Amino acid sequence: MSNFTAPLTGLISAPFTAFHNDGSLNLQAVEKQVASLVANGVSGAFVCGTTGEGISMTVEERMRVAERWQQVAEGKLQVVVHVGHTSLGDARALAAHTQKIGAQGTSTLAPYFFKPGNAEDLAMFCAEVASAAPALPFYYYQIPSMTGVNIPAADFLRAAAPRIPNLAGVKFTFENLMDFSECVRLEGGRYNIVFGRDEILVAGLSLGARGAIGSTYNFIAPIFHEIIAAFEKGDLALARERQAAANAIIQIFIRYGGPPAGKVMMKMIGVDCGPVRLPLRELSPKREEQMRAELEAAGFFQMCSRG
Numbered sequence: 648m649s650n651f652t653a654p655l656t657g658l659i660s661a662p663f664t665a666f667h668n669d670g671s672l673n674l675q676a677v678e679k680q681v682a683s684l685v686a687n688g689v690s691g692a693f694v695c696g697t698t699g700e701g702i703s704m705t706v707e708e709r710m711r712v713a714e715r716w717q718q719v720a721e722g723k724l725q726v727v728v729h730v731g732h733t734s735l736g737d738a739r740a741l742a743a744h745t746q747k748i749g750a751q752g753t754s755t756l757a758p759y760f761f762k763p764g765n766a767e768d769l770a771m772f773c774a775e776v777a778s779a780a781p782a783l784p785f786y787y788y789q790i791p792s793m794t795g796v797n798i799p800a801a802d803f804l805r806a807a808a809p810r811i812p813n814l815a816g817v818k819f820t821f822e823n824l825m826d827f828s829e830c831v832r833l834e835g836g837r838y839n840i841v842f843g844r845d846e847i848l849v850a851g852l853s854l855g856a857r858g859a860i861g862s863t864y865n866f867i868a869p870i871f872h873e874i875i876a877a878f879e880k881g882d883l884a885l886a887r888e889r890q891a892a893a894n895a896i897i898q899i900f901i902r903y904g905g906p907p908a909g910k911v912m913m914k915m916i917g918v919d920c921g922p923v924r925l926p927l928r929e930l931s932p933k934r935e936e937q938m939r940a941e942l943e944a945a946g947f948f949q950m951c952s953r954g
């Protein structure tokens with residue numbers, strides 16, 4: 648029996664998908680990725696999302712990656728699989744597969760070519776995806792910066808409630824904190840609204856976030872644990888100071904291109920995930936060296952491990 652509102656709490660990473668230099672999947676890397684996340688107190692993995700380049704992979708590859716994560720992470724991390732696709736048939740096949748392999752949840756972003764024009768249409772699309780994995784909690788993945796679909800998540804939840812029996816919540820990657828707060832409080836707080844903007848986690852916590860999914864928890868989870876601990880102690884000055892330190896790293900990560908820079912950062916912490924896929928491009932060796940110098944100056948290596 649699964650609990651549709653089982654909260655995703657703590658820090659959940661959105662892992663990179665490791666590729667070999669020829670572009671093929673490197674499923675061997677998952678063991679090291681999982682070990683590193685567990686060592687840094689991460690509680691879950693959001694597989695094949697934005698950071699995981701799920702949208703750049705074939706359906707077959709996405710299934711192999713999800714299977715591998717579930718196999719290796721079982722009993723150690725909660726695994727939620729991003730199954731979003733512009734083809735509803737493919738998204739449903741991925742969702743059904745996620746349930747079959749015993750993972751803990753499914754999630755989809757909004758279709759981003761033909762876009763839903765309102766919350767009802769988005770909810771109808773998501774209902775089709777969610778019903779292909781009826782035993783698993785379903786999370787809508789709100790990420791307007793990538794999909795161009797900017798329907799308030801609270802409107803989505805209201806439209807989806809009667810249509811999606813396994814609706815668990817939203818993975819909320821957006822800066823609209825009014826919408827976030829409304830989602831958290833909706834129907835007495837029954838939904839699990841997982842915070843997705845690492846740079847403003849401290850704000851998310853203050854509005855009631857209990858879990859966060861992010862790309863930067865792959866390498867700087869320890870400093871985010873410090874932010875959470877400071878917040879829980881009521882030391883907001885310290886929480887803000889630690890958030891600013893983390894953000895200095897995130898600014899470098901973004902300035903060097905996001906996922907391609909992130910894969911270099913993984914290599915720097917000893918968890919080589921290989922190259923990115925087109926249209927993303929690898930950093931040149933010169934840019935890598937520049938980035939390393941900037942990261943060192945911002946205290947990256949001290950933030951990467953506990954202790």
Ligand SMILES: CC(=O)N[C@H](C=O)[C@@H](O)[C@H](O)[C@H](O)CO
Nearest residue numbers: 697820843844845846861862863
């Ligand atoms: C677009 C994207 O990847 N969003 C991520 C999570 O949802 C975040 O973890 C960001 O990568 C992070 O907040 C840095 O901007």
Ligand SMILES: CC(=O)C(=O)O
Nearest residue numbers: 661696697698861862
């Ligand atoms: C960060 C995140 O949640 C993603 O990459 O999908």
